Amino acid sequence: MSQSAAEDLLFSGRSVSGAEAKALGLVDFVADDPEAAALGYFDAQLAGRSAAALGFAVRAAREGMLAEARRRLAAVEKLYLEGTMASHDAIEGLQSFLAKRQPAWKHH
Numbered sequence: 001m002s003q004s005a006a007e008d009l010l011f012s013g014r015s016v017s018g019a020e021a022k023a024l025g026l027v028d029f030v031a032d033d034p035e036a037a038a039l040g041y042f043d044a045q046l047a048g049r050s051a052a053a054l055g056f057a058v059r060a061a062r063e064g065m066l067a068e069a070r071r072r073l074a075a076v077e078k079l080y081l082e083g084t085m086a087s088h089d090a091i092e093g094l095q096s097f098l099a100k101r102q103p104a105w106k107h108h
Contacts, residue, residue, distance in 0.1 A: 005024050089105050092105065092106070
């Protein structure tokens with residue numbers, strides 16, 4: 001997924017269709033019946049394989065990605081707690097939500 005597409009989804013919070021998710025590279029294919037497609041894939045590609053070997057393959061494939069995700073999540077958590085939640089607008093957002101009123105943003 002491109003940086004601009006990721007930022008669009010992050011900033012807007014919008015949902016995307018299956019077709020758009022495929023175009024963005026978030027999914028490999030779109031199925032009319034996802035459950036049947038998953039079962040078909042499992043039966044054709046995985047059912048005859050060793051579960052132990054598949055488990056190790058998953059670990060090997062994801063190990064680096066998981067380490068990077070943990071590192072980045074820690075950085076995002078710090079930014080959220082020390083930046084976002086320390087801002088006037090964060091408190092205003094929570095207070096306005098609880099009071100069921102429109103927020104009065106100060107943009108800081």
